[in-house]
Amino acid sequence: xxxxxxxxxxxxxxxxxxxxxxxxxxxxxxxxxxxxxxxxxxxxxxxxxxxxxxxxxxxxxxxxxxxxxxxxxxxxxxxxxxxxxxxxxxxxxxxxxxxxxxxxxxxxxxxxxxxxxxxxxxxxxxxxxxxxxxxxxxxxxxxxxxxxxxxxxxxxxxxxxxxxxxxxxxxxxxxxxxxxxxxxxxxxxxxxxxxxxxxxxxxxxxxxxxxxxxxxxxxxxxxxxxxxxxxxxxxxxxxxxxxxxxxxxxxxxxxxxxxxxxxxxxxxxxxxxxxxxxxxxxxxxxxxxxxxxxxxxxxxxxxxxxxxxxxxxxxxxxxxxxxxxxxxxxxxxxxxxxxxxxxxxxxxxxxxxxxxxxxxxxxxxxxxxxxxxxxxxxxxxxxxxxxxxxxxxxxxxxxxxxxxxxxxxxxxxxxxxxxxxxxxxxxxxxxxxxxxxxxxxxxxxxxxxxxxxxxxxxxxxxxxxxxxxxxxxxxxxxxxxxxxxxxxxxxxxxxxxxxxxxxxxxxxxxxxxxxxxxxxxxxxxxxxxxxxxxxxxxxxxxxxxxxxxxxxxxxxxxxxxxxxxxxxxxxxxxxxxxxxxxxxxxxxxxxxxxxxxxxxxxxxxxxxxxxxxxxxxxxxxxxxxxxxxxxxxxxxxxxxxxxxxxxxxxxxxxxxxxxxxxxxxxxxxxxxxxxxxxxxxxxxxxxxxxxxxxxxxxxxxxxxxxxxxxxxxxxxxxxxxxxxxxxxxxxxxxxxxxxxxxxxxxxxxxxxxxxxxxxxxxxxxxxxxxxxxxxxxxxxxxxxxxxxxxxxxxxxxxxxxxxxxxxxx
Numbered sequence: 001x002x003x004x005x006x007x008x009x010x011x012x013x014x015x016x017x018x019x020x021x022x023x024x025x026x027x028x029x030x031x032x033x034x035x036x037x038x039x040x041x042x043x044x045x046x047x048x049x050x051x052x053x054x055x056x057x058x059x060x061x062x063x064x065x066x067x068x069x070x071x072x073x074x075x076x077x078x079x080x081x082x083x084x085x086x087x088x089x090x091x092x093x094x095x096x097x098x099x100x101x102x103x104x105x106x107x108x109x110x111x112x113x114x115x116x117x118x119x120x121x122x123x124x125x126x127x128x129x130x131x132x133x134x135x136x137x138x139x140x141x142x143x144x145x146x147x148x149x150x151x152x153x154x155x156x157x158x159x160x161x162x163x164x165x166x167x168x169x170x171x172x173x174x175x176x177x178x179x180x181x182x183x184x185x186x187x188x189x190x191x192x193x194x195x196x197x198x199x200x201x202x203x204x205x206x207x208x209x210x211x212x213x214x215x216x217x218x219x220x221x222x223x224x225x226x227x228x229x230x231x232x233x234x235x236x237x238x239x240x241x242x243x244x245x246x247x248x249x250x251x252x253x254x255x256x257x258x259x260x261x262x263x264x265x266x267x268x269x270x271x272x273x274x275x276x277x278x279x280x281x282x283x284x285x286x287x288x289x290x291x292x293x294x295x296x297x298x299x300x301x302x303x304x305x306x307x308x309x310x311x312x313x314x315x316x317x318x319x320x321x322x323x324x325x326x327x328x329x330x331x332x333x334x335x336x337x338x339x340x341x342x343x344x345x346x347x348x349x350x351x352x353x354x355x356x357x358x359x360x361x362x363x364x365x366x367x368x369x370x371x372x373x374x375x376x377x378x379x380x381x382x383x384x385x386x387x388x389x390x391x392x393x394x395x396x397x398x399x400x401x402x403x404x405x406x407x408x409x410x411x412x413x414x415x416x417x418x419x420x421x422x423x424x425x426x427x428x429x430x431x432x433x434x435x436x437x438x439x440x441x442x443x444x445x446x447x448x449x450x451x452x453x454x455x456x457x458x459x460x461x462x463x464x465x466x467x468x469x470x471x472x473x474x475x476x477x478x479x480x481x482x483x484x485x486x487x488x489x490x491x492x493x494x495x496x497x498x499x500x501x502x503x504x505x506x507x508x509x510x511x512x513x514x515x516x517x518x519x520x521x522x523x524x525x526x527x528x529x530x531x532x533x534x535x536x537x538x539x540x541x542x543x544x545x546x547x548x549x550x551x552x553x554x555x556x557x558x559x560x561x562x563x564x565x566x567x568x569x570x571x572x573x574x575x576x577x578x579x580x581x582x583x584x585x586x587x588x589x590x591x592x593x594x595x596x597x598x599x600x601x602x603x604x605x606x607x608x609x610x611x612x613x614x615x616x617x618x619x620x621x622x623x624x625x626x627x628x629x630x631x632x633x634x635x636x637x638x639x640x641x642x643x644x645x646x647x648x649x650x651x652x653x654x655x656x657x658x659x660x661x662x663x664x665x666x667x668x669x670x671x672x673x674x675x676x677x678x679x680x681x682x683x684x685x686x687x688x689x690x691x692x693x694x695x696x697x698x699x700x701x702x703x704x705x706x707x708x709x710x711x712x713x714x715x716x717x718x719x720x721x722x723x724x725x726x727x728x729x730x731x732x733x734x735x736x737x738x739x740x741x742x743x744x745x746x747x748x749x750x751x752x753x754x755x756x757x758x759x760x761x762x763x764x765x766x767x768x769x770x771x772x773x774x775x776x777x778x779x780x781x782x783x784x785x786x787x788x789x790x791x792x793x794x795x796x797x798x799x800x801x802x803x804x805x806x807x808x809x
Contacts (some may be wrong), residue, residue, distance in 0.1 A: 001043045002606070010042040010156075013067050013077040013114075017092035018487070020048040020068075025227035026323040027281070028083045028120055032141050034216050042149045044452045045077075047070040049092045050099060052484070060100055062114075065099035072608050074100030078152055080114045084122035084131075087464035088457060088487035090129060091479040093118075093486045097132065104476070106134050106179055113160050123176075124250055125420040125524040128464050130178035131472035134166060138174045138527055139208035139237075139250075147172050158752040170201045174208025174528065177201070183469055183523075189510055191468055191521045193694070204526045207250065212236060212257055220273045220604065222590065222664070223597050229277035229310075234262055234294075238283035242317075242340070243351045243543055245383070246419035249530035257291040263297060270307060274604025274662070277308045286314045286323065295326040305607075313338050313377065313413040316354055316362040335366055338377035342392025344379060349384055349547045356396060363400050364409065373408040380550045381416040382439050384547035394445045401447055406773060409448040410548065412438060415458045417467055418512070421530035422537040429462045432508075440731055456494035457486065462512035468523035471511075576677060577646035581657055581809070583671040584640040590666030591637075595630035601664065603641055609658040612648040627691075628682045628797065628809075629764070631769065637794040641682055641809060643675060686809060687765050688745065688798035690774040694791040695760040699758065699780060703718045707749045707756060714779050715747060722774055740778075764797070 001009070015031055016023030029046065036044035038644065045067035052060060058065060064073035073081055080102065082093055094104060103109045106116065119131060119137040127134045148169065155165040170177040184192040196203060210232070237251035257265070266278055278298070280288075288294065298309050309326065313336040339359050341347040347354050366374050378393050403407060415435045418424045430438070435455045442546055443450055464471060478500040485491040500509060516522070518537050525533065581766045586598070593601070603623055606613055615621040621685070628641035657674035663669055679685075700707065714720070720740040728734050746761035758779070760772050777787040798806045 003667050006721050010079065010152050010485050011072075011077040011567060012044045012079045013047050013072075013074055014037050014044055015074070015080060015082045015096055017049050017082060017089040017096060017627065018083070019051060020221075021223065021225045023048050024221050024225040025231055026083055026085065027231065027233055028141065029084075029134075030218055031213055032145055033219075035142055035145060035213065036149070039146065039149065039154055040737050047096070047100075049089075049096055049485070055095065055099060064101040064407055065096055067670050069125075069803075074473050075102050075114060075245075077114050078156070079117060079148070081117045081119060084118050084120040086487060086663045087122055087128075087461045087490075090122075090464060090475050091483045091486055093129070094132065094476065094479040095484050095512065105131055109134070109162070111607060114363065115165070117148070121247065121250075122465075124527065124529040125247060125465065125467070125522045126176060126185075126527070127469045127473060128467040128471035130469045131476075133178065135169055136176045137208065138176050138205050138529070140210035141208075142210040144172060144174050144208050144210075145693065148175065148410065151804075167198055167200070170198070173206050176205040178469075181526065193521060194523075194526045204528055207530075208501050208526045209253070212255055216268070218269070218273065220275075220664075222593050223601065224602060227279070228600075229279055230266065230273055230275040232262060232265055232269065232278050233257070233282065234280045234285055237281035239287055240284060241351060243349070243539065244340075244419070245283075246422055249421050249536075250504060251283070256288055256290075259294045259297070262294055262299070263618075266298060266302070267581060270302065270305075271608065271610075274607035276306060276536075276603075276607065277310065278302075281312055284315060285311045292323065292326075292655045295323060299326045302692065304779070305517045306615050306623075310334070312336065317358045333479045334373070334375060335371055336377065337362060339396070340377065340379050340390065341382060342378065342389045342394070343398060344551055345383065345547065346382060346389040348551065349543050350379075350382055351543070358372070359396065360400060360403065360541070363404050363409075367404045372406065373410060375410045377412045377414065379414050379416050380442065381435060383416070383424055383427045384544065390442065393442065394609040397446055397448055411446060411448050413442060413450060413452045415453065415455065417458060417462050417465055420522070420524045421527075423536050423538070423543060425466070425522065425536065426518070426520075426540060428515050429512045431513055432456065432459055449567070454489045454492060457489065457510075458495075459494075459508050460486065460497050463506070463508050465507060465512075466507075466523070470504070474500050474506050477503055533596060549778040568731050573617040573621075574614060574647040576684070577681070578646045578649045579643050579675045580646065580650070580652060580676050581641065581643050581675045581682075582656075582659065583638075584642075584663070584668060584672055585636075585638045585668045586631075586640060586666055587636045591634055594633055594707060595627075598631070598640070599627050599642075601667070604658055605662045605664075605667075606644060608662040609655075611650070611655060611658060612646050615645050616644045624715060626681050626683075629686060631794060632792075635792045635794055638670070639794055641797065643682060643760050645677065653709065682809060685799050686797045688806070689762055689764040690795040690798075691754070691760045691762065692793045692795055693760065693776045694752070694793075695756050695758065695771050695776065695780070698790055699782065699786060699789075711747060711749060711758075715744065720744075720778075722770055722778060725786075738770055740775065741772060744775070 006357050014029045016029055033044050033046065036042050046069065047065060048068050050065055054194050057185050066073050074096070080100070084093070093600065102113060102116065102259055108533050112674060116132070116134045117137060118126060118133045119141050123136040123138055126133070151165070151168050151172065155168065166177045166180060169175050180196055180198045181194055183194050186192050228669035235254070235256045238245070238248040239254050241248040269275070270278070282288065285291065295309060302309070314339045316339060328613045337359070339347065339354055340351055340352045344355060363374060376397070380390060382389070397411065415430065418427050418429055432455055435458065439452055439455065440770070463474070478497055481496050481499065483496045527734060530536070603625065606623065606625070614624040616624060625642045625644040631637055631640065652672040652674060656669055659672070660669040721737045721738060723735055725733060726739055743761055743763045744760065748759050750757050750759050758776055760775060762770060762772070773787055773792050776790055777781070797809055799809055800806055
């Protein structure tokens with residue numbers, strides 16, 4: 001969007017309070033990004049949490065945190081919206097506000113400051129963050145965000161106060177403004193009341209629900225992310241409503257996309273992204289009413305393109321033979337099942353009604369269809385849990401291992417954390433000591449690989465999930481004393497939180513480890529996040545009653561559908577009939593991509609171009625492609641080479657045009673040519689390389705007049721060596737000296753755009769490599785920090801034949 005459009009539009013920065021690699025695929029950010037950018041009165045950009053080194057660099061230089069697209073400081077947007085997926089990211093929100101140059105507290109912000117909005121799963125109880133946010137979107141954001149933008153646009157030209165803006169926003173259904181509500185407490189710390197303080201502000205805030213938006217192809221990242229595939233939301237909500245699951249109650253009513261819509265979404269998404277894997281995302285994807293025909297048609301359509309289809313965590317009783325046949329047709333994505341409880345009694349209490357025979361049958365089906373490993377999720381510390389329930393986890397796993405030889409089980413063990421707007425919102429959480437004893441007992445007796453959540457982290461999560469506004473002081477103290485990225489176990493410091501508890505006088509015992517009564521005013525009662533409070537209480541009492549009853553003969557709440565066997569998908573490996581070689585250039589910001597990231601980018605280009613590429617056979621088919629020598633991060637290039645093998649003949653010019661249309665910004669296809677199929681690999685042939693090293697003027701003496709003489713003297717040195725550290729940071733670390741004389745085949749200074757450039761021609765091959773910037777550093781006697789400012793471009797590769805002649809690859 002040009003500057004004229006931006007100046008008269010509402011600018012929104014959508015923020016995810018974690019690293020880019022983790023937050024990129026967040027569905028909420030992705031949906032709102034499309035919704036806002038489709039409008040003609042707004043634009044959206046994105047920002048992510050800065051890692052510790054970047055945060056230090058920003059503060060050291062006095063730079064604010066900025067957006068990804070245009071590097072606009074957060075403070076210069078009209079609206080800054082945060083997705084809040086989990087409680088342990090809350091301190092990152094404060095860090096991003098501070099880095100963005102935005103006043104931390106809502107009451108400290110003036111008319112020139114952006115509106116700070118939160119949304120996502122955690123706003124079902126927004127009170128711990130109330131001090132820091134101007135408002136929260138309660139529920140789905142697709143429709144309400146348009147109303148927020150319209151309200152903001154009208155206010156910008158009105159001259160009204162910020163308070164008037166907040167009052168206008170509070171009248172929008174589903175928008176909560178904490179500053180317009182007063183909270184009173186009993187002397188013992190319980191909430192007495194939460195009441196609105198302005199006219200027209202509702203006593204309770206409705207949960208906003210939207211129809212499912214038509215999905216578009218997502219932005220494709222250059223770097224590898226946690227969910228490096230096409231994620232397609234096939235449903236919202238869950239038909240089961242397990243009693244511990246907040247999403248199952250809040251995301252009501254249950255909604256699905258039709259099979260026809262999903263087929264179009266996947267086709268469009270793959271065409272515009274080049275991904276080779278699709279995940280059908282949902283809280284209970286296997287419960288989609290058309291899941292088997294959907295999977296069958298996706299498999300029929302995309303298996304021959306070697307696109308794999310996967311489901312997230314699946315109920316064990318929904319993993320049918322038909323589903324197994326389809327999911328393993330291309331390559332097996334991981335299988336995850338969540339029994340949650342160790343006994344049928346426990347699973348009935350939490351309304352995860354599965355029979356043990358169904359779980360065992362599911363694992364046998366997975367093994368019989370070629371899966372070598374399966375993930376299982378269990379919870380401990382659940383309401384009414386007994387030792388028998390913990391023993392049930394051990395027996396179920398042990399028996400499954402014996403019955404399924406060759407199937408490796410990986411267990412995730414999670415302590416139960418009561419969540420707002422669920423039947424268990426009144427129930428106490430186990431103490432840290434009790435959790436430790438239970439986990440230690442399970443670890444000792446389970447014969448499987450175990451992953452367990454950090455128990456100290458769970459203490460903090462428990463407090464923040466059911467905390468009130470006073471927890472804002474807890475959050476701020478923890479953040480100011482170094483708490484960031486708390487969801488990462490290696491970065492979590494419990495001692496910081498313990499000190500924060502002590503300084504604020506708040507305790508886990510009060511917020512998460514005590515029994516709450518039916519008549520207690522809960523901090524989130526004024527948020528309509530699920531069923532009526534009385535209905536939840538009755539469901540809670542039903543669970544406690546069921547814990548004491550005998551199991552019914554038919555414990556399931558839903559009938560199991562009968563499904564027909566799937567049509568088998570037979571993958572044939574067509575022999576390649578042609579090899580084409582391509583040369584790419586890379587310039588600008590894409591120079592910071594690693595070699596592996598560049599390879600993945602090229603593979604996606606080839607897929608988007610729909611070239612008839614050949615694949616390897618086996619369980620994990622790969623594109624038949626080979627790539628030139630690795631390029632260092634930070635280098636630009638005019639000679640990135642790769643070969644692909646095709647099952648149909650194409651004219652090089654035709655392939656050039658197809659691939660050029662799919663090259664992302666920063667990359668250009670320079671050449672396409674035929675190469676015989678029997679030729680050796682690129683890397684085995686190349687033995688000469690040319691670099692250009694651009695040197696800043698301020699590095700040079702006397703304007704660079706002495707450069708040629710200095711280079712001549714440098715090359716004439718009797719001993720010309722570079723020191724290189726191998727296996728750095730390990731016990732086997734060694735320093736070796738590299739003799740540069742046989743490696744430097746040519747060196748000269750040239751002028752490009754009035755800047756001196758060192759042109760180097762170097763020997764290339766195994767054990768014969770020297771980095772051009774290190775040669776320039778040695779030549780110019782530069783410090784390491786100055787060497788980092790050298791701009792390096794790889795210009796050309798050559799093949800030198802035994803007779804001394806050179807050919808271009």
